[in-house]
Amino acid sequence: MKLAKTYAFLKKDLSLIEDALEVSVYADQEILNEASLQLLKAGGKRLRPVFVLLASKFGDYNLEKIKNVASSLELIHMASLVHDDVIDNSDLRRGKPTVKAKWDNQVAMLTGDYIFAKALQQFTEIEEPRAHQILSHTMIELTIGEIEQIKDKYKVDQNFRNYLKRIKRKTALLISSSCQLGAIVANTDNKSEKALFRYGYYMGMSYQIIDDILDFTASEKELGKPAGSDLINGNITLPVLYALEDPLIHKELTNLFSNKKQVTSDAIKPIISKIISSNAIEKAKKVSDMYLQKAYESLQLLPNNQAKESLENIANYIGNRKI
Amino acid sequence: MKLAKTYAFLKKDLSLIEDALEVSVYADQEILNEASLQLLKAGGKRLRPVFVLLASKFGDYNLEKIKNVASSLELIHMASLVHDDVIDNSDLRRGKPTVKAKWDNQVAMLTGDYIFAKALQQFTEIEEPRAHQILSHTMIELTIGEIEQIKDKYKVDQNFRNYLKRIKRKTALLISSSCQLGAIVANTDNKSEKALFRYGYYMGMSYQIIDDILDFTASEKELGKPAGSDLINGNITLPVLYALEDPLIHKELTNLFSNKKQVTSDAIKPIISKIISSNAIEKAKKVSDMYLQKAYESLQLLPNNQAKESLENIANYIGNRKI
Numbered sequence: 153m154k155l156a157k158t159y160a161f162l163k164k165d166l167s168l169i170e171d172a173l174e175v176s177v178y179a180d181q182e183i184l185n186e187a188s189l190q191l192l193k194a195g196g197k198r199l200r201p202v203f204v205l206l207a208s209k210f211g212d213y214n215l216e217k218i219k220n221v222a223s224s225l226e227l228i229h230m231a232s233l234v235h236d237d238v239i240d241n242s243d244l245r246r247g248k249p250t251v252k253a254k255w256d257n258q259v260a261m262l263t264g265d266y267i268f269a270k271a272l273q274q275f276t277e278i279e280e281p282r283a284h285q286i287l288s289h290t291m292i293e294l295t296i297g298e299i300e301q302i303k304d305k306y307k308v309d310q311n312f313r314n315y316l317k318r319i320k321r322k323t324a325l326l327i328s329s330s331c332q333l334g335a336i337v338a339n340t341d342n343k344s345e346k347a348l349f350r351y352g353y354y355m356g357m358s359y360q361i362i363d364d365i366l367d368f369t370a371s372e373k374e375l376g377k378p379a380g381s382d383l384i385n386g387n388i389t390l391p392v393l394y395a396l397e398d399p400l401i402h403k404e405l406t407n408l409f410s411n412k413k414q415v416t417s418d419a420i421k422p423i424i425s426k427i428i429s430s431n432a433i434e435k436a437k438k439v440s441d442m443y444l445q446k447a448y449e450s451l452q453l454l455p456n457n458q459a460k461e462s463l464e465n466i467a468n469y470i471g472n473r474k475i
Numbered sequence: 476m477k478l479a480k481t482y483a484f485l486k487k488d489l490s491l492i493e494d495a496l497e498v499s500v501y502a503d504q505e506i507l508n509e510a511s512l513q514l515l516k517a518g519g520k521r522l523r524p525v526f527v528l529l530a531s532k533f534g535d536y537n538l539e540k541i542k543n544v545a546s547s548l549e550l551i552h553m554a555s556l557v558h559d560d561v562i563d564n565s566d567l568r569r570g571k572p573t574v575k576a577k578w579d580n581q582v583a584m585l586t587g588d589y590i591f592a593k594a595l596q597q598f599t600e601i602e603e604p605r606a607h608q609i610l611s612h613t614m615i616e617l618t619i620g621e622i623e624q625i626k627d628k629y630k631v632d633q634n635f636r637n638y639l640k641r642i643k644r645k646t647a648l649l650i651s652s653s654c655q656l657g658a659i660v661a662n663t664d665n666k667s668e669k670a671l672f673r674y675g676y677y678m679g680m681s682y683q684i685i686d687d688i689l690d691f692t693a694s695e696k697e698l699g700k701p702a703g704s705d706l707i708n709g710n711i712t713l714p715v716l717y718a719l720e721d722p723l724i725h726k727e728l729t730n731l732f733s734n735k736k737q738v739t740s741d742a743i744k745p746i747i748s749k750i751i752s753s754n755a756i757e758k759a760k761k762v763s764d765m766y767l768q769k770a771y772e773s774l775q776l777l778p779n780n781q782a783k784e785s786l787e788n789i790a791n792y793i794g795n796r797k798i
Binding site for chain 1: 502503504505506507558561562580581582584585587588589591592593595596598599600602604607608610611612614615617618619621622623625626
């Protein structure tokens with residue numbers, strides 16, 4: 153099943169959000185305009201808007217209001233990607249040159265700042281103070297997650313807790329906030345809001361773990377960027393943490409990371425092969441499945457409707473996605 | 476007269492804002508915490524909070540509410556400075572090492588992101604949707620101003636309008652917004668709000684022009700960074716635009732800028748001397764004075780009180796400031 157099929161009934165609403173995104177990033181400044189549009193046109197799953205819309209279906213579905221929240225969250229996600237590419241020195245994303253590659257780090261930093269500010273502008277239409285608090289809290293945690301990722305780079309001896317805390321901040325919170333904010337602006341009852349928040353959190357954790365697995369198992373073509381990029385950048389993800397339990401792999405990676413200059417795409421290939429042929433991928437997949445299971449369980453607290461079915465199908469898709 | 480003397484009666488309130496800033500930037504993350512504190516402790520005039528407080532004095536002065544606006548605006552200013560230092564590759568600010576110098580560009584980018592997010596968190600306490608709109612609009616314009624500055628770097632043939640538009644976005648709007656937001660949260664009447672906005676705008680323009688003059692006329696010790704930094708970075712400011720009217724200076728600078736690699740501190744010294752000994756500084760000062768005059772005029776529409784006196788005194792100070 154294709155992801156888009158799981159929420160086919162939202163097609164019209166999502167296309168309105170796509171239009172809103174395009175209007176929103178328009179800048180009366182050539183470079184910002186081009187850079188933002190390039191980012192937007194590179195596509196993406198628009199998962200955060202999907203979660204906002206689906207969560208809102210459990211309350212009063214007012215598209216005008218929801219549209220602002222949905223596009224705001226997608227913009228925050230986009231802005232964080234632009235800054236992310238500066239940090240990871242990435243030249244490709246989704247098979248297209250990144251802003252920092254097509255222009256430079258400075259333009260990428262300012263494009264990110266600009267899109268952040270545009271996200272906030274979209275959000276000013278929302279009156280609930282609690283929604284604003286959740287949004288700013290999410291942005292704060294997102295940044296802390298990013299800096300923790302820098303701090304933990306090339307650190308072979310970090311624990312699982314570090315990793316889980318980092319992906320919670322970096323990925324899961326923005327997804328759980330998408331669900332929660334969708335619920336809040338639709339005035340769902342308290343119980344539904346909590347269930348949706350939890351679903352989003354567990355989905356976000358599972359999603360990021362699968363992402364970290366795919367970085368090893370998917371092809372460069374599928375990824376739209378070089379395979380093994382995370383490890384080349386020194387990012388120790390869950391499959392690596394499991395693989396490091398093997399003292400030989402531990403020693404080999406420690407040696408390689410002892411001099412960052414030698415961490416090239418070629419030098420890392422043998423280690424990547426070893427990680428793939430170990431049981432690390434399988435173990436990481438099990439952790440992802442555990443979170444996915446919790447996501448399903450969270451859904452049980454919600455009334456049955458089309459949106460709930462979609463949320464279940466998205467979970468099925470994420471659990472089995474190949475890209 | 477010292478600047479702080481012009482608003483001595485705000486001393487207690489400003490010290491509460493200083494405390495709020497310190498609490499606000501606290502991060503449960505070592506690097507962000509150190510970088511943010513370093514930035515905060517480097518000091519600064521805290522002009523934006525001063526303007527917020529003074530503008531609020533024309534309405535219902537509720538310090539709890541105003542404090543959030545004041546610290547939020549100072550945080551946005553601080554965040555923009557950190558990103559600014561990345562763009563200008565500055566190692567010193569206010570005589571202290573910048574975040575990008577003490578850590579690196581990546582940490583500086585994320586520290587800026589973090590402080591932006593913290594600024595928003597402070598602002599969530601404010602309920603007026605109009606205040607949120609003004610804030611996000613200001614942030615958008617600020618970013619456009621920054622990218623315009625990059626675009627216009629080393630461009631010898633730019634016009635005065637370019638420069639004025641750029642400093643409006645880069646500096647004046649944040650100051651006019653400080654005044655306006657102070658007025659809005661204090662529920663001043665419409666006429667006062669407009670007058671305060673205008674005062675802030677004209678003051679901001681004048682302030683930035685003086686800043687651009689001081690980059691040539693003040694000593695390295697006074698500036699806390701190398702003199703002539705703007706021109707070394709390729710930033711064409713108002714004194715330079717006037718100096719470029721001399722065909723000899725125009726030719727010399729065009730030659731120098733034809734190869735950015737040759738734009739060193741030493742190579743630029745003779746041009747700086749020529750700019751200083753031309754009448755460019757004087758002409759730029761006159762433009763600043765014109766804005767200052769408009770700032771005074773805007774104040775005439777406000778009722779007489781201690782705050783108005785302070786705003787006048789700040790204008791006097793800015794007009795004659797040596798640093």
